Amino acid sequence: MIWNGEFETLPREALEALQLKRLKNLVERVYTAVPYFHKKMDEAGVKPADIKSLADLVKLPFTTKEDLRLNYPFGLFAVPFDTVVRIHASSGTTGKPTVVGYTKNDIESWAELMARTLSAGGAHKGDVVHNAYGYGLFTGGLGAHYGAEKLGAAVIPISGGNSKRQIMIMQDFGSTVLLCTPSYALNLADVMKEMQVDPKTLKLRVGLFGAEPWSENMRQEIEARLNIMAIDIFGLSEVMGPGVASECIEEKHGLHVFEDFFIPEIIDPETGVPVPHGERGELVFTTLTKEAFPVIRYRTKDISRLITEPCSCGRTFYRMQRITGRTDDMLIIRGVNVFPSQIEHVLMSIEGVEPHYQIIVDRQASLDVMEVQVEVSESIFSDEIKVLEKLGKKIEREIKDLLGVSCKVKLVEPKTIQRSEGKAKRVIDNRKL
């Protein structure tokens, strides 16, 4: 079902005219309200008046995670602070998170986008939406929640964790739509098996999964094991949260980017030059309507490509292929973005010196597990077992505090972590996605 027939099926020319109108307005707003963007545009030699067509978008400078970090926490907000009604945050590359804000209108747009997403996945008024995305600073939980309410569905704000209880509630409340990360969906399937609950006895019909990369194989596994239709959805907090793009249930091939709200670009990550339609590269987004935290040409570091062929569902929006990789070393563990530099930051603050460490990620019983191996240097070594054990626990706790993801710390002997060309390999990802 198409939620918003007027906008989701706009002929391309009308859509592009709308995009241009909104882009001009965005650039004008940002140039006036955000000194940092003003300066960046001046440095790039571009004025709001230079944006005469959509092709002029490339004249605008990129926004990166580094820009967000430099303006922590609210430096890039484009509205007076008393009009901000919501603040979310996601992982930053060091100790500080990336902060985003929303006005009342932004929250309304976001709900519209998630209602479209849910609708594209086959959900409708009357559904019981089991929302197992995490509620909190993470955009997943609340983002999906407002969309489901707007859709007219009954939302169960169950958040993540406690799988047995989740399954009991699915049985008792008759959940029809499941929202969570794809790996958590598989974990739920495992727990159902353990509890001897046959998915066929549940009312679940469809699941919308996102917040971490997954594959066609995983889709087939989820569909078979939970007896549902599995839909891929995409979003990131810097751009909005969930609701940036979504597959349609008709094709399940590529995610429609809601182009009346966002302009997607694919660029060559080395040169920054846009690649021809259909070619693979780094995904870049410009937010057309956001008021509190607009971004211009935000580099996601996600690798994708755009599919411009028309879709049988009737939506005129281009589709992005499911994310196939990253241009940096970011990991997604149980839906949470993790940068090795964050772990380095924790270790540095404890050890006081450059740590030697390695992150090993695995998937056990459908759940991501992260082990951090830390070489025991003289500065942290002790002749007492309890001191070393305490140290291990402390590192685990601080990583959990900073990232929101638990890990196991293993102390290892010096030089046991592989070093290639003098630089240590920081991440070993054994998950077979």
Place this chain on the structure above:
Amino acid sequence: MKVEQISIFLENKSGRLAEVAGVLAKAEINIRALSLADTTDFGILRLIVNDTEKAKQVLKDNGFTVGKTAVIGVEVADKPGGLAEILNVMKDHNINVEYMYAFVQKSAGNAIIIFRFDELEKAIDVLRKSGIRIMRGEDICAL
């Protein structure tokens, strides 16, 4: 009064202990006393050797993480009640034993106990006042 003990971080992997022993053997270092503490993932090997500095250096050169700690060696009569006497003194003065290990001397018929206390100086003072014989570091290393 104090004895220097070296400690070595070891992962629980087969052959690691043999490697330490091999490195020390090659450097002609004699082990006087040792204890191994272990957890699921790692262990700490504590050694008293005849040449602490040299041992520390060769182990470091071979990539081991090595620490140095001051401990106390106490000579006890090799008979029932020998250890209890010392521990009672420590208990009375609220001094904690972090860990300890013992070995029996070849000739003299005495046992030597190596103690790691939480309060080293206080422990020395208490032991002395109680008339318990603390061995000199060099004597233990030279045994």
